[in-house]
């Protein structure tokens with residue numbers, strides 16, 4: 577397994593943060609830990625992506641996800657990892 581070959585960036589700009597990414601951040605961290613993927617992923621927060629109207633935003637490698645919520649983030653992660 578390659579180390580840190582996946583870049584996962586969560587928007588920590590004030591709009592996304594206040595609309596859910598504060599909690600989504602924790603869910604992603606828990607997910608990576610529970611699925612043993614911490615070594616595969618570089619997980620970081622970012623300033624505003626400049627697309628607040630589509631937020632809360634999440635980026636995995638070159639793919640941007642809009643309207644990420646506590647309810648759909650695990651599905652997004654599962655689908656991404658299953659497609660690899």
Ligand code: FES
Pocket residue numbers: 587588589590591592593623624625626627628629631632633
């Ligand atoms: S705060 Fe996330 S896109 Fe602006």
